[in-house]
Amino acid sequence: MTEIRNIILIGRTGQGKSTLANVITGTDKFKESDKGVSETKNAQAEIIKDEEVDVEYRIVDTIGIGDTQWSTKQVLFKIAEAVRMVKEGVNQVLFVTSGRFTKEEIEAYNLLRTVIFDEEIIKYTTVVRTRFAKFRKPEETAEDKKKLIEENNNIADVIKNCNKVLYVNNPPIDTGDDDQDEVGRKVRGQSREILLTHAYQCQEIYKPGNLDEMNERIGGYMDETEKKQREIDEFKDLIEQQQKQVSEERERMLQEQEKARLAHEKEMRELAERQEREKKEYMEKLEKAYEEQKKVVADKEASFRKMEQEKNDYMKQVSATHGQQNQDKEQEKNDYIKKMEDLIKVKGQENESQIKDLVNMIKSKEKEMESLKGDVSKQMQEAIQKMAAQNEYLAEQLAVEKNKGGCTIH
Secondary structure, X not given: OOEXXXXXXXXXXXXXXXXHHHHHHOOOOOOOOOOOOOOOOOOEXXXXXXXXXXXXXXXXXXXXXXXXXXXXXXXXXXXXXXXXXXXXXXXXXXXEEOOOOOHHHHHHHXXXXXXXXXXXXXXXXXXXXXXXXXXXXXXXXXXXXXXXXXXXXXXXXXXXXXOEEXXXXXXXXXXXXXXXXXXXXXXXXXXXXXXXXXXXXXXXXXXXXXXXXXXXXXXXXXXXXXXXXXHHHHHHHHHHHHHHHHHHHHHHHHHHHHXXXXXXXXXXXXXXXXXXXXXXXXXXXXXXXXXXXXXXXXXXXXXXXXXXXXXXXXXXXXXXXHHHHHHHHHHHHHHHHXXXXXXXXXXXXXXXXXXXXXXXXXXXXXXXXXHHHHHHHHHHHXXXXXHHHHHHHHHHHHHHHHXXXXXXXX
């Protein structure tokens, strides 16, 4: 009798489970999707035979965990139906992923070992990394496995405790390009050989002893999940309510701050306007006082210039009068001397006493001229001193008036 080995494919929606089922069976009986949306609505099983080793394999494809078209509870019940198809035992569970493990895939893995089966199933689970173009290069697969382990502790736990990690590629074979499709079929054939070789090596059978209780476990899990979800929803509602209160309080504070800011701006604006008015009035007063003071100074300067002119005119008059008098006296002296000289020449030598008399007379006239010059000089000196005193007085008055120009206006 030919041996039948059961292989179940489990994983998140859109990771290529159905495509992998076609790769293993070498058929196209499983409906594939390249849009990341699950095409599997119910569990599907197909049996193939590996003639070389005389072993049959029952390949069971399941609905994707996380399919948004179904609730978590519906998905778990549909997977439970698939498990019942192999109630005589499971040789291997292929946990299918196409890239880095996501939070949803970790949750799916945990469901596999806590709700659908039990912890023992981990020993019979193989992680299959699909869509890995360099699956035939051991150094590339080793590097990827290392990165998966280093990604986080949960993923490391999955990789370290599972049976094995396989790397395959399952490219499309219906692209419309014959050459590309031929390459795709060749790659799928190589991947199929890896999968069947591994499946043949998995001879031990996992026989879950609690299949009858699976629905109860799923129900209990869902009750607990729904309870936690309700608690989460209630907590979210509480958070939203608190956030709403905080938001309302923040809005109220912002409104009060805005109101205070506007009031402060109004107060500062009014203060600035009042200061501007006072400044303008002060400047107007200051300008008016400056113009008045300027006029006073101008009047004083005009008066000073007039007095200066009168002084200069007077000095010119005095100088002209005394100069003319000096010229007249000098001329009189010269005329007299000339007359005496002419007389001496005409009369010749006269007695010495007459000449002495004439000389004495001349000296007397010279003294008289000297005396007259002294009187004129004294009169001019007195006039100059008088004018200097007047100039000094006027200068002091002008300085006082100019100083008044910087006075404070009250």
